[in-house]
Amino acid sequence: MRSLSRLLIAATASLICVTQAQAFDTTTQSLIKSGYATSQVTTGPFDNKLILAAQDDAAAFIASDGQLRGAQLEAALMYLRQAQPKLHASDLELAQAILVQ
Known part of the structure; x- marks a missing residue:
């Protein structure tokens, strides 16, 4: 029983970490996309x-x-x-x- 609860805690903790990593990745991805698009628009004629x-x-x-x-x-x-x-x-x-x- 004790090992089952430890296993459950470990599984829950890993899911929390994965969820946070995905949220960070989504935020970073949209920021990078908008930054790239902006740079292409503003620097295009200046190359x-x-x-x-x-x-x-x-x-x-x-x-x-x-x-x-x-x-x-x-x-x-x-x-x-x-x-x-x-x-x-x-x-x-x-x-x-x-x-x-």
């Missing part, structure tokens, strides 16, 4: 060398509150607007997005 080369110009543009507009930034903004015609972001917003890449 271009033209965009990455414009980071210094983007920093100057942001720091000068839009007064300094370098040639690389202008080229990157034109590329983004042509590649993403439905993109309705200001030059400042695009410069900020370029800078964080």
Whole structure:
């Protein structure tokens, strides 16, 4: 009888651990999926060398509150607007997005 109760306790404890592990896995899985989808949406057009080369110009543009507009930034903004015609972001917003890449 004593070994039966120990066996029952061990079985119950293992089920609790498995349930917690599955809950953690489900939570982690959905978090990873949403993070991956977000990264694909936000970095898709920025995987271009033209965009990455414009980071210094983007920093100057942001720091000068839009007064300094370098040639690389202008080229990157034109590329983004042509590649993403439905993109309705200001030059400042695009410069900020370029800078964080």
